[in-house]
Amino acid sequence: MRVRLGDLSRSVPVNRDTRRHPLVRPGDTAGRVGLRLVGRVGVTVARVIARFPRTSFSLFAALLLVDRVGWVLPALALAVLTVAALVWRLACPSSYARWLGRPLRSWWARWVRYAPRWRGLMTRHDLAVVDGDVLVWPGLRKVRSSDYRDALLVKLRAGQKPDHLADASESLAHALGSQAVRVRTHRPGYVWLDVTRRDPFTRPMSRLPVPASAGAVDLTALPIGRREDGALWLLRLLGTHVFVAGATGAGKGSVIWSTLLRLGPAIAAGLVQVWAIDPKGGMELFPGRALFTRYEDSHLGAMVQLLEDAAEFTRDRAARLKGVTRRLTPTVDMPFVLVLVDEFAFITAYVTDKKLQGRADNAVQILASQGRAPGVGLMVALQDPSKEVVPYRNLFPSRIAMRLDEPQQVDMVLGDKMRTRGAYCDLIPESLPGVGYVKLEGTRDPFRVRAEYIDDDVIDGLARDYPAPAGMPVPLLGQHTESGLDIAADIPTPARLGDGELSPEWAVFSADYQRRHATNGTSGIPMGLD
Numbered sequence: 001m002r003v004r005l006g007d008l009s010r011s012v013p014v015n016r017d018t019r020r021h022p023l024v025r026p027g028d029t030a031g032r033v034g035l036r037l038v039g040r041v042g043v044t045v046a047r048v049i050a051r052f053p054r055t056s057f058s059l060f061a062a063l064l065l066v067d068r069v070g071w072v073l074p075a076l077a078l079a080v081l082t083v084a085a086l087v088w089r090l091a092c093p094s095s096y097a098r099w100l101g102r103p104l105r106s107w108w109a110r111w112v113r114y115a116p117r118w119r120g121l122m123t124r125h126d127l128a129v130v131d132g133d134v135l136v137w138p139g140l141r142k143v144r145s146s147d148y149r150d151a152l153l154v155k156l157r158a159g160q161k162p163d164h165l166a167d168a169s170e171s172l173a174h175a176l177g178s179q180a181v182r183v184r185t186h187r188p189g190y191v192w193l194d195v196t197r198r199d200p201f202t203r204p205m206s207r208l209p210v211p212a213s214a215g216a217v218d219l220t221a222l223p224i225g226r227r228e229d230g231a232l233w234l235l236r237l238l239g240t241h242v243f244v245a246g247a248t249g250a251g252k253g254s255v256i257w258s259t260l261l262r263l264g265p266a267i268a269a270g271l272v273q274v275w276a277i278d279p280k281g282g283m284e285l286f287p288g289r290a291l292f293t294r295y296e297d298s299h300l301g302a303m304v305q306l307l308e309d310a311a312e313f314t315r316d317r318a319a320r321l322k323g324v325t326r327r328l329t330p331t332v333d334m335p336f337v338l339v340l341v342d343e344f345a346f347i348t349a350y351v352t353d354k355k356l357q358g359r360a361d362n363a364v365q366i367l368a369s370q371g372r373a374p375g376v377g378l379m380v381a382l383q384d385p386s387k388e389v390v391p392y393r394n395l396f397p398s399r400i401a402m403r404l405d406e407p408q409q410v411d412m413v414l415g416d417k418m419r420t421r422g423a424y425c426d427l428i429p430e431s432l433p434g435v436g437y438v439k440l441e442g443t444r445d446p447f448r449v450r451a452e453y454i455d456d457d458v459i460d461g462l463a464r465d466y467p468a469p470a471g472m473p474v475p476l477l478g479q480h481t482e483s484g485l486d487i488a489a490d491i492p493t494p495a496r497l498g499d500g501e502l503s504p505e506w507a508v509f510s511a512d513y514q515r516r517h518a519t520n521g522t523s524g525i526p527m528g529l530d
């Protein structure tokens with residue numbers, strides 16, 4: 001690789017003629033030329049030292065050492081240090097990675113991978129700006145390299161904003177041979193450019209913690225998957241509402257079930273109630289019905305009624321808690337209630353009966369606007385983020401977009417400019433179900449995640465081990481049943497409704513859904529419940 005010092009500098013004159021100060025001018029004596037040459041070399045060396053003080057002084061110290069003691073001793077010392085580093089790496093990989101591996105890799109990435117081509121990258125992607133009579137470009141300030149990505153801290157030039165880099169991110173990704181380049185805001189004037197080198201989600205995910213007791217369930221941080229940087233993806237339910245969108249087979253089910261898996265002990269202890277609606281006739285949620293305090297999956301009217309009951313409950317609780325507390329701490333007497341709706345659009349945007357649609361709409365508005373403080377959360381999933389559902393999006397502070405069919409749908413789900421900021425949901429391959437992007441209220445940038453896959457055996461175990469306590473009103477299959485019904489005992493094996501039992505619009509949807517699923521076999525990574 002050819003390194004040009006010009007690439008490492010921070011600016012060049014706009015008009016190259018101003019640089020033309022020839023070394024040899026007409027009438028010059030040899031002495032003058034020599035002096036000019038020494039002067040120029042001196043200035044260049046001083047510039048390099050000022051620009052790269054650590055590297056320059058390390059090099060200088062090494063040369064001094066070789067000069068004083070010869071090369072044998074330093075070479076031996078280097079060999080001993082290398083062996084020590086290898087032993088360290090084998091004995092304690094995590095501390096090695098933290099203290100030596102990553103800093104070395106970051107140093108290498110900065111000076112070998114990025115710095116030599118930085119100027120070309122910036123100018124060719126129209127990221128250089130004219131400042132007075134010089135051309136300047138965003139400065140590369142720091143690189144943090146991990147197994148999967150390089151994070152580049154970039155200083156913006158006056159007149160630039162993060163969106164300028166975001167707009168160029170797709171072409172930068174191609175230029176760098178990266179899967180994706182995303183822009184994260186750091187602080188005013190600085191952004192992180194995340195350059196993905198390998199997709200961490202192509203590897204099987206290690207199992208995530210499952211809370212052993214109700215006390216271990218943290219409603220503000222349920223571990224339901226991994227973030228791209230390797231950290232746990234912690235989903236907040238208390239004080240927010242969650243909107244999940246994704247094409248068929250995108251893995252919305254894994255978000256729902258990994259959430260329910262982490263709620264299990266709290267559900268069984270009565271600290272959390274889940275009121276569930278599955279317009280697909282129970283195809284998604286029915287196997288977990290024992291977990292649900294209320295459940296509807298067949299009649300539209302009953303589903304809307306459940307939403308209205310939840311809205312009424314929310315209003316009532318908000319009135320009771322008025323002046324007492326601003327945020328609920330769930331107890332058995334005052335549980336957190338999660339209203340879970342699969343295929344949300346089918347009970348809101350797509351309902352043809354205007355009266356029912358109005359009722360559902362009202363209930364959703366009340367739940368979304370008043371539920372956060374009194375401990376009522378709404379979690380909805382939907383397949384088709386069309387413009388009809390966009391108005392609902394703003395009611396949900398936490399949004400998750402999984403694989404989507406069209407690039408425009410990304411902003412429909414996550415919010416404006418989110419695709420530009422790197423949420424490439426339309427580029428998620430079908431071979432990676434469960435992968436998506438999350439946008440949280442109060443944060444500027446989306447982040448990439450993969451939900452843990454929960455298989456049918458785990459779901460059966462979850463429903464068996466953590467049923468909602470009996471003694472609650474438990475309406476089942478569209479019929480309002482009175483309290484005291486132990487549903488786990490009543491319906492031991494999962495049953496599915498036939499299309500004939502569904503109302504006409506659900507029958508059409510259900511038939512279409514089954515047809516699509518019959519040809520949509522996707523493989524999963526099995527993960528069991530211990």
Ligand SMILES: Nc1ncnc2c1ncn2[C@@H]1O[C@H](COP(=O)(O)OP(=O)(O)OP(=O)(O)O)[C@@H](O)[C@H]1O
Pocket residue numbers: 246247248249250251252253254284383433434435450451452453454522523524525
């Ligand atoms: N996180 C995941 N990891 C690995 N595989 C997964 C994951 N999530 C889902 N899958 C696989 O993808 C298939 C489809 O997932 P899922 O049913 O959750 O999609 P969906 O978005 O709910 O689809 P639909 O809207 O059609 O119901 C699953 O049967 C499973 O094989």
